[in-house]
Amino acid sequence: MKRFLIPNKLKSNDVTENVSSVLDPSKIYFPCTSTTVVESIKPDSKQTNSDELLKLNVLDLSSTCDESAVQPVINFPRTVISGKHRCFQSSWYSKYPWLEYSITLNAVFCYYCRHFPPHLTVSQSHTEKDALINRGYSDWKNISNLTKKHENTSSHKNAVIKYNSWLSTKKTGSVSSQINQQVKDQIINNRETLTTASNLTLRKIVKEVNLGSNIFSLIVDEARDESKIEQMSVCIRYVYDSKIKERFLGFIELNELNAQALCNGLILFLNNTGLDIGKCVSQSYDGASVMSGEFSSVQTKIRTLAKNPCPYIHCHAHRLNLVLVNVTQNVQEVGEIIGLLEAVFAFQSVSTLRHHAFFQETNFKIPQHCDTRWVSKYKSIQFFKTHFGGILKVLYTFKESSKKREAAEAKGLILQFAKFEVIVILVCLNEILNIVNCLSINLQSSTLNIGQCTMLIKATKKQISDLREEKKFYELYEQSLIIAQNANVSTPSNNDVSSNRMSQGSSRMTDYYITSTTGKRHVICVEMNRRFDENGxxxxxxxxxxxxxxxxxxxxxxxxxxxxxxxxxxxxxxxxxxxxxxxxxxxxxxxxxxxxxxxxxxxxxxxCRKKLFNNEKSENIPQINYESTMKSSRLNDLTLLSIEREISGQFMDNPSAVIDEFAVMKKRRLEFLL
Known part of the structure; x- marks a missing residue:
């Protein structure tokens, strides 16, 4: 330690006034936490004036507020002031903790004012300000008066307040960060509340299963959400209090899409929910091979784990959709008509003026098509059948447009749309889809059992089969003639039939249309029988x-x-x-x-379910913009509480159960008492 300090017995006359000849900065002890680098002053530094020193970066003082005040304890160099040798005293550190000592300049500074300098006022001079901030103070004779005076100045007091505020901000964060933290804490509490209510809803469902039928049917559907995450929605069906209950349980996030991964995720989810797979007596999925395959699919693995027949039932709503998809693919005219309707919708969608023109004529918006929702196609076909003349009238208006491209598009649509064949197919499709739509709506009833569903399907098949009768077609043909006459569309006559067609047995025009549409009506009958085979x-x-x-x-x-x-x-x-x-x-x-x-x-x-209605609903409810950034757990909780309002709504009227559960989740500073 002696090599770091100058001996105490050093006599005053042995001390040179040249700082650099007495001190070796590499041999100085600094009892402070901040790391300082001391630049030594060479022997010829007497020639360096104060302005040159100020240009130097004085590194032996604290550079930021994160560093503490530099207060070295050394044998301070003495200077002759008023005929006496005077020097800085380390005892002043304890009396004035804000003092900093620069070995390089042999001067003191104010720690607070250096880092939080005041603005000059009229009563302050540059000298007073620079003394303890920029240049340093080394008049050891008058230092006591200066420090007392400086400590009582408003600028120093403000600097101390600013420093303390900075310390507080460093510990607790800025106002914005504190607000952000408060928001984060509120979000955590809100999500804990959501999770609590969601868990209580699930417990209520499991309790109903155990107290009711004690067995259940499993309903699962796969989907991809807005954030492109593959997931399964899970529902169960059971009887409680002599009533059929169909409940949504939640989502399962999927990392793999093979049968084993899907089965493992499903079993883990049911176990966490509190349901025994051994009590599962039937299962309903879509027709994907990974779900419905005969040998190594999800349905075979679930059946093995359930240790009972647990029959797989292909979702009947999906089956019905496949029937209509196949009709579109196998009957060219049907596909062309649907494509034509989509083209008209696209034509009016690109311009607000076009949209307004169609709306003014029909008083309705043209329905948009959806490939997976045949209800939308039924609404669209019904709309075009009902407003055929009005739509054609608007197209004729745009045919005379001064915009060449718009006029050309309208003319092309008129050439395809203003045909009697189009009207006949629209009328036939409207009749068929009207029957199918009734079945589709009933399949979405949560109270429908498999016996009732079978009866509905048989009745639907019978109605579609009756459409092939000649008497029924004459009714549809008469409707087509009325629509054509009202829209000024030419109707065919016997002379319009080519000799080739006449040679095939069509003696009249109506016979020709009967022959040409019978195949279309027959296709849907065949598809219904193939998809809905009720034997076994x-x-x-x-x-x-x-x-x-x-x-x-x-x-x-x-x-x-x-x-x-x-x-x-x-x-x-x-x-x-x-x-x-x-x-x-x-x-x-x-x-x-x-x-x-x-x-x-x-x-x-x-x-035994014939549909996946709740699963379809669970996939559609959250389709909003913020789903792409929503956590899976929060999405699951919100969806469960939204769909199962019958149960979750009870917590709104009587929240005591949620509060009790929330209180025991973890230790909290507040006591939750009602």
Missing amino acids: EFYAVLGVLDQTSKEFLDCETLCKFAKTFPFYRSDEFIIKLKHQCALGKTLFSSSSGLFELLNEVQNYKCF
């Missing part, structure tokens, strides 16, 4: 559970079906079921409540 053992069992069926409560079939499920296999259950089947055939209609086992088995048909 599974549908035979459903007939046994249907009161309108001739096989209602057939004992042998029903007992055989019950034995396929582990929870119905007991001998005691089968014996009681046989007795109830025998009595139920005559008494069930008036005394159904007496046969609790029959009711339990019959509930099975209520679980």
Whole structure:
């Protein structure tokens, strides 16, 4: 340590007034946390004036507020002032903590005022300001007076306040960062509240399953959200309080799309929810091979884990959509008509003037098509059939437009649109889709069971089949003639039929249209029968559970079906079921409540879904802009609370359950008491 300090016994006359000859900056001890670099002054530095020193970057003082005041403890150099040798005293550090000492300049500075310099006022001179800020002060004789005076100045006090404010800001952050932190904390609390309400809603659903039927049907659909994340939406269907319940459970984010990954994610989700896969008695997905394949798909893996027949039911809403898609692909005229309607929609969409012209004529907006929603196509075809003349009138108006491109587009649309064949196909499609739309809407009912659905499909097939009758076509043909006459579209006559067509057996014009449209009407009948094949053992069992069926409560079939499920296999259950089947055939209609086992088995048909309505709804509700930046957990919670308002709405009326759950999630400074 001695080599860092000058001996105390050094006599005053041995001390030279030349700072550089006494001090070696490399041998100085600094008892401060800040790192300082001391630039030594060479022996010829006496020739360096103060202005040149000020141009130097004095590195032996604190450079930022993050560094503490530099207060070295050394044998300070002495200078002759008023005939006496005087020097700086280290004791002044404790008396005035804001002092900084520069070895290079042998002068003191004000730490606070250097980093937070005041603005000059009229009463202040440059000398006073520069003394403790820029040039330093080295008049050791009068330093006490100066420090006392400086400490009481408003500029120094303001600098101290600014420094303390800076320290506070450093600890707690700036006002904007504090506000941001407060917002972040609020967001965390809000999401915790959402999660709490979501968890309580899920618990309520699981409780209903356990207290009700104790078995459920699984409904899953895949989709990609706005942020391009693959996910599955999961719903279940069960009976509670003698009512069919269909509930949305949540989303599963997918990293892989193979069958094993999908199955693992589904099982993990059900386990976390509190549902036993062994209680799953049926499953409904779309027709993708990874979901519905016969050997290594999700449905086969779920069936193996469930350890019961757990039949797979292809979503009937998807089946119906596939029927219509195939009709469009296989019947060229239908595809061309739909393309023509899309072209008219595109023509009016590119200009507000065109849009206004069509709206003024029809008083309605032209419906937009959607490839996956045939309801939109039905609305579009119905619109064009109803407003055929008005649309054609507007197109004729734009045909005379001064804009060559607009006129050319309108003329091209008129050439394709103003045909009797177009009207006939529109009328036929409108009739077919009107029937199909009724089925589509009913398939989206959450209270529809598989037996009722089967009856609806059979009725729809019958209606479509009836369209092939000649009498029905004459009705549609007459409608087409009326529309054509009102729109000034020429109607065909027998002379318009070519000799080639006449030779094929069309003696009249109506016969020609009957022949040309029969194939189109036949295609949809074939597709309906192919997609909705109701034969098989599974549908035979459903007939046994249907009161309108001739096989209602057939004992042998029903007992055989019950034995396929582990929870119905007991001998005691089968014996009681046989007795109830025998009595139920005559008494069930008036005394159904007496046969609790029959009711339990019959509930099975209520679980079997013919659609994925809630899954479709869960994929469509959150399709908004902020979904691309929304976390999956928050999206899941919001969707669950939105869809299951029947349960989550109870927490709005009585939030005590949410508050109690929120309070125990983690330790909080506030006590949540009601």
